[in-house]
Amino acid sequence: SDIPIILERFREKVGNFNFPQVGKVTVSAGYTEILADDASSQLIDRADLALYFAKNNGRNRICHYEQLVDEGAIQENKKEGDIELF
Numbered sequence: 001s002d003i004p005i006i007l008e009r010f011r012e013k014v015g016n017f018n019f020p021q022v023g024k025v026t027v028s029a030g031y032t033e034i035l036a037d038d039a040s041s042q043l044i045d046r047a048d049l050a051l052y053f054a055k056n057n058g059r060n061r062i063c064h065y066e067q068l069v070d071e072g073a074i075q076e077n078k079k080e081g082d083i084e085l086f
Helices: 003-016 040-056 065-071
Strands: 029-031 062-064
Touching (some): 062 065
């Protein structure tokens, strides 16, 4: 898949750009595979877990949810699209 290459290139380009008024910034991202029976909430939950792993483990990095699960870095999210009611 080209996704990690594209995300890594984006992260590097943003990190090397000098933004007016703020200077240098970094990018952290998390992504996941899309399966045929996934609900959108499941996709968002998995990508969010990967994102927060990236932010909490060094920042300025791209993390793949399934790879993190395979490595034992995070536990698989088995939630079935929880709904919050207010």
